[in-house]
Amino acid sequence: MPGELKEDLEKIVGENNVSDSMFERRLYDHDIAPLPSEISMIFKTIPDVVVKPRNNDEVSEIIEYANSNRVPIVPRGASTWGYGGTIPTNGGIVLELTGLKDIGSIDEDNMTVTVGAGLRWNGLLEYLDERGFAFNVYPSSAPSSTVGGWIATGCLGIGSLKYGHLREHIKELKVATPTGETLSLSRESEADLFESFFGSEGTLGVITEATLRIHPKAEKISPQLAAFDNIGTMEDVISKVVVMPSKPFFIEMQDRDYLEIKREMGLSELEAEIIALFIYEGTSQQVQEDVSNLREIVYGAGGSMLPADEAEEEWKERFYHMRIRKAGPTLLAGEVTHPLSKLQYVFDETRKIKKKHDLKLGITCFMVSEDTVLYMPMFLADERVRWKFMSLLPVINELTAVGLRAGGGPYGFGIWNSFFLKQVYGEEKVREMKERKKLLDPNDVMNPGKMYQVKTKYGIPLWGTAFKLFTSLLGVLKYF
Numbered sequence: 001m002p003g004e005l006k007e008d009l010e011k012i013v014g015e016n017n018v019s020d021s022m023f024e025r026r027l028y029d030h031d032i033a034p035l036p037s038e039i040s041m042i043f044k045t046i047p048d049v050v051v052k053p054r055n056n057d058e059v060s061e062i063i064e065y066a067n068s069n070r071v072p073i074v075p076r077g078a079s080t081w082g083y084g085g086t087i088p089t090n091g092g093i094v095l096e097l098t099g100l101k102d103i104g105s106i107d108e109d110n111m112t113v114t115v116g117a118g119l120r121w122n123g124l125l126e127y128l129d130e131r132g133f134a135f136n137v138y139p140s141s142a143p144s145s146t147v148g149g150w151i152a153t154g155c156l157g158i159g160s161l162k163y164g165h166l167r168e169h170i171k172e173l174k175v176a177t178p179t180g181e182t183l184s185l186s187r188e189s190e191a192d193l194f195e196s197f198f199g200s201e202g203t204l205g206v207i208t209e210a211t212l213r214i215h216p217k218a219e220k221i222s223p224q225l226a227a228f229d230n231i232g233t234m235e236d237v238i239s240k241v242v243v244m245p246s247k248p249f250f251i252e253m254q255d256r257d258y259l260e261i262k263r264e265m266g267l268s269e270l271e272a273e274i275i276a277l278f279i280y281e282g283t284s285q286q287v288q289e290d291v292s293n294l295r296e297i298v299y300g301a302g303g304s305m306l307p308a309d310e311a312e313e314e315w316k317e318r319f320y321h322m323r324i325r326k327a328g329p330t331l332l333a334g335e336v337t338h339p340l341s342k343l344q345y346v347f348d349e350t351r352k353i354k355k356k357h358d359l360k361l362g363i364t365c366f367m368v369s370e371d372t373v374l375y376m377p378m379f380l381a382d383e384r385v386r387w388k389f390m391s392l393l394p395v396i397n398e399l400t401a402v403g404l405r406a407g408g409g410p411y412g413f414g415i416w417n418s419f420f421l422k423q424v425y426g427e428e429k430v431r432e433m434k435e436r437k438k439l440l441d442p443n444d445v446m447n448p449g450k451m452y453q454v455k456t457k458y459g460i461p462l463w464g465t466a467f468k469l470f471t472s473l474l475g476v477l478k479y480f
Contacts, residue, residue, distance in 0.1 A: 005071065005093070009051050012061045017052040017099075024050055028094045033082035034330055034383045036390050043415075043449070044457040045087050047074065047094040054099045056174060056182060056208040063206060064180030066093055066445050074447050075202040077118060077149030080141045082333065083414030085153060085201045089449030090457045097148060100208055103127055112171055114211045117148025122319075124212075133214045136163040140366070143319050148207040153412050155198050156337070156368040158318065162247045164369075167198050174209035178441045182208075196436055201414060202447040204440045218281035221249075222291055225311035227272035228303045231255075234276055235343045237301050241278065242340075242370045246290050250279040251367040252318065255347065257354075258362025258378070261324045267317075270310060277314045321364050321376065328380040330389065334396050335411040336403025340371050349402040350377050357395055374411060375403060413451045419464035421451065 009018045019025070029035075029045040039045060048071075053059045066073040072092030079086045088094060100116035103124065107113065113133075115124060121142035128134055137159040139145045150157070151173070155166040163169070172186040175197060183205075185194040197204060228234040238251060253276050254262075262268040280290040295305055317323075325331030338346055347363065354361040361379035368374045377399055383389045400410050400417060409424040410417040422430050434452050437444075449455040454462040 006049050008065060009049060009062065009093070012065065013051060013053055013058050017054070018049055019051075020049045022046075025094075028076065028096075029087065031079040031082055031084065031086050033084075033332065035087075036383075036386070036393075038390070042456050042462070043087070043089045044091040045089070046091065047088045048091045050094045050096055052096045052099050056100070056176060059095070059097075059100070059206050059208050060176040060180055060182050062093070062095060063176050063178050063446075067178040067180070067441075067443055070443055071445060072448050073445050075148075075152070075206045077146030078120065078144045080144045080149070081153050081412065081414065082335070083410075083412055083416045085412065085414035085447070085450060087415065089415065089455060090459075092445075095206065097206070097208075098146060100148075106131060106133065106214065110171075111214050112211050113214055114209060115147055116209055117146060117151075117207045119147050121145050121147060121150065128214060129217060132217050134217045135169065135212055135214055137166050137169055140319060140321060147210055147212075151198060151207055151210065152201055153199065156372075156374060156411075158250050158366075160368040161242065161251060161366075161370070162249045165198075167195065169213045170210055171213055172211040173197055173207055175205045175207055177205040178443065178445055193436075196433075199412070201412065201451050203437055203451055204446060206446075220284045220287045221279065221281045221315075222287045223308075223311040223315035224278040224280070224291055224294055225275060225306040225314055226278065226294075226298045226303050227270075227275050227306055228301075229273050231274055231344050231347050233301050233303060234274055235340060237297055237303060238276065238367065239340060240297050241294060242367060244290075244293065246280075246282070246286060247370075248278045248290070248294075248367075249281045250277070250318075252277040252314070253363075253365050255363040257360075258324070258364050261327055261360065261362050261380070265324060265327050267323065268313075270306070275306070275314075277311065277318075279315060322378070324362065324378065324380070327360075328382060330381040330383040331378055332381050332392060332396060333376055333378040334399030334403070336375050336400055336408050337368070337372050337411055338375055338403045338406040338408030340367070340373055342406035342408070343373060346373075346375055346402055346406050349405075350399065353395060353398050353402070354379070357392065359392075359395070372408075375408075415450055415454055418451050418454050 006018050006020045025046050028047055028050055072090050073095055074088050075095045076086040077097050098118040100118035102116045104114035121138045139150045139154055139157040175183045255274050259270050278294055280287045359379040363377045365373050365375040381389050381392050410420055413421055456462055
């Protein structure tokens with residue numbers, strides 16, 4: 001019972017760190033994306049209690065308690081993701097991890113720093129910058145996203161183009177499992193298990209601490225902004241730039257419609273078919289050579305370079321793609337990866353969807369490897385206009401389907417994308433993932449009803465066919 005649950009958890013973390021008030025619990029029944037109240041017919045999204053541990057020992061004890069009593073437990077950082085990964089499906093405990101935010105001293109001999117999983121990325125980046133260091137890969141939501149949250153859900157972001165996947169920059173993870181164990185995982189010991197926690201979405205255990213590989217701060221960072229008359233030309237330029245010996249640190253693209261929304265809001269004066277922001281970092285000499293090569297390629301393709309102050313402004317605003325939501329008042333978005341070679345196809349298909357649903361939709365995307373784009377179409381809505389808003393929710397599935405047809409996939413699964421798991425990984429890989437889940441979490445208390453098999457609050461599996469039928473029926477609500 002919830003009352004008993006609260007009392008038991010207070011014995012672990014103290015009464016000030018557990019809440020069963022309806023007001024606070026309602027703050028944890030959604031993530032960054034708004035949900036219609038009708039979803040309560042399928043899931044119990046309001047947790048029974050919210051608990052806020054302060055250290056690894058408390059986390060471990062809470063998980064062991066939940067496992068022993070078969071209570072669902074949902075780990076939650078800042079919940080900046082929009083696919084339902086931190087939303088309860090059957091109540092239980094929400095484990096609020098932002099209290100685990102300590103930063104250990106920098107180990108300059110090994111060039112590492114150990115941090116709590118609840119630390120926000122911007123806090124880490126600022127801490128390192130003040131001391132002459134940098135971490136080379138971080139999320140585009142760094143001001144709010146937590147270290148543990150991004151390890152569990154993302155791993156590809158700003159800097160990935162040049163420096164690779166997040167796992168390459170983490171020396172060790174400390175993890176609490178449902179059996180009450182605390183594991184220290186690295187590539188040198190338990191390599192497979194270490195790898196499995198990246199993108200595990202809180203279903204295997206709770207990441208409480210990470211030891212990160214750091215680097216000296218770059219001597220120079222140079223933003224460069226280019227405009228193009230068509231997507232094909234930009235794609236050609238990017239394909240040449242990313243294979244050069246010295247890659248850009250970051251490349252972001254914004255289309256004419258995204259720029260138009262920004263202009264309407266007074267956020268920018270840029271006007272072009274499409275723009276690309278190129279960031280170079282390194283020694284002053286190397287950056288100078290890189291910028292010279294970029295300009296030669298852009299001008300040779302018929303593109304144009306925009307003023308330096310506009311490039312600086314775009315780089316400064318790199319964390320705030322979703323600020324256009326103020327024009328909504330609601331913002332919905334897709335988030336998929338796909339090959340660079342399919343960029344024109346994905347843009348064309350997205351614009352067909354935009355026209356079909358009469359959407360105010362803009363596109364921003366960035367390179368996360370030499371041949372992979374993280375594609376983020378965003379469209380405005382108004383959740384206050386109930387039926388119209390609900391009719392637009394299936395559009396997110398349509399955008400994900402475009403990425404899948406292009407040879408990519410959703411950027412994470414949570415609840416809403418779990419039906420694509422086999423399509424992305426294949427049956428054999430999914431079988432391995434489920435076996436690991438069963439081994440580490442035999443009672444299925446860690447973020448249940450997500451990723452591997454969505455279940456309703458009644459314990460009934462929700463299969464992909466039923467989900468697709470449900471979402472397609474939502475589309476007819478626009479006529480009401």
